[in-house]
Amino acid sequence: MALLEVKNLEVRFGLRSGEVHALRDINFTLERGERLGVVGESGAGKSVLGFSILNLLSRPGYIAGGEILFEGRNLAVMSAKELRSIRGNRISMIFQDPMMTLNPVLTIGQQMVECLLAHRKISGRDAKNIALQKLKQVYIPSPEKRFDQYPHELSGGMRQRIVIAIGLLMDPDIIIADEPTTALDVTIQAEIMDLMLELCERNNVALMLITHDLGVVSQVTQQAMVMYAGRIIEQGPTREIINDAQHPYTQGLMNALPQMAIPGQRLNQIRGSMPPLQKIPDGCAFNPRCEYAMEVCQTQLPDYTSSGGCRVACHLVAKMKLEEAAARQIEEAN
């Protein structure tokens, strides 16, 4: 049994102007100790996916269907109390902006100890010792001093280390990291990424890394999925996706990396922008921006096609696979 298995997850937002699909057809698994990258532009539904796994969607978002199986138990239908015993305990989350994540009026110590006391029956002193030990693990200098300080007294990188330490407090099975380095200084980004990697590896924690940085995904993760307008359009082993992207959107993302540009020339970009959730076009959501769009792309939602170890939602890929198969049959017949 996989540690986390998401089946046909569907999330909707009940807006005044009508219901919109924020996520649909979401299927993936996460094994113990595995690292999964979730990639996409802003608005693709990456963060919504992260929050829905902990069943933490805020109104008007809600889980409209599907299952989120954590060790076989469905988080989508679990009682609030049971969910609480999993949040922060078995699955923890690291947010994007460490400046906003920590409560400004509570000390670092208070915010760490409360999490321990919420999940374990231990004394305040024991909780403090565990907290101090975790602060050491994330290389916070003089943890005793930091323990009594308020968030505004620390730098951004330091705060993200503390958020990571809070995420690790209960030795969780899964950490969902929602763009954990985006808000940080570039020089600190690599440091924090290395730290997360090291801690996940050492503690055998599964990591779900939500990011728009394909470079980070290729370095850190084993599995990856690319999202577009609330749907996974390509998923599979990271190496395959990076080296041999099938979906035109993934190819576009790869070409848009600054490393792919020729010095002195304009950077590559995918023309247009992601449609808002209320205005997702018929057929394949990517068709208005796609260079290879065919007639069928404008009318029919593409199914998933297997390609190597990957699953791709693209009519073109499906067509090519069909042609390949037909050619192979003809070859065999001859």
Add this chain to the structure above:
Amino acid sequence: MIAFLIKRIVQAILVMFIISLVSFSIQDNLGDPLRELVGQSVSEEERQALRDQLGLNDPFLVQYGRFAVKALHGDLGTSYFFKEPALQVILHKLPATLELVFGATLIIVLLSVPLGVYSAIKPNSLFSRAVMGLSIIGISVPVFLTAIGLIYLFSIYLGWMPSFGRGETEPVFGPWETGFLTVDGLQHLVLPCISLASIMLPLFIRLIRAEMMEVLQSEYVKFAWAKGLAPRRIYFLHALKNTMLPVITVGGVQIGTMVAYTILTETVFQWPGMGFLFLEAVNRVDTPLIVAYLIVVGAIFVVTNTLVDLIYGLVNPTVKLTGKK
């Protein structure tokens, strides 16, 4: 802390100076005090002599200088009507007003926090909608109308509550007599306190609700949920503490304003406090008393605002009163 206090005291002195200047300058423009002071039968020569004697013919700055020197010695002039030091007359009435304000503040604090928090957590519930609707009415209806309505309903129609005065009071200290220690005194406090609170309470409920709803959307509250904390801890520690920061700032100013609002409430309920006294003083053109009232109210404002800043510094760790750690 000490640097902060010194800074605040210098500010307070400046503010008090301006208040005294403004309120003293009113003195010349409030009609002729002689008319109240003496009867019809006094001749014009005698009036002029009395004016000279009282210093009313001196230039403004001379008059103000004289007033300021005396004021610094605690002498704000002598009430024309009571023939007593104005400050003493006011301080004698101060406890009644402060008790009224205290009662109203108590109602506001005890009701606004739970109601505001509840309607922020469950904004769509029937109860929250009812609270919001009523609060609009509360804000819109003027205090004197609320007061008259309360008197009509509870004093005249139902006959449950007394309609005027302070009732039985117990002496506590000096001129301070309290209505909080006798049943009769408490009964007399109920309606005036409710009507005084009727404007501020809805304001605070709405303020707390709006702030709280914003705080509940914040990342740190989401993070608190993701940590698996109990809802009670998230609402009443993580969210409420941040909600209260702006509320404390506004609240402090409003308590000062409420001292001024007592004029209406005290008049309707014939409450023997400063506000009622002030209105009488205006009718009698008792200028020293008017000036003294304005200065005392100004002082109350300055003191409450300083206290609020101190409390704010205690609640909000990002504000450091000490300057260095």
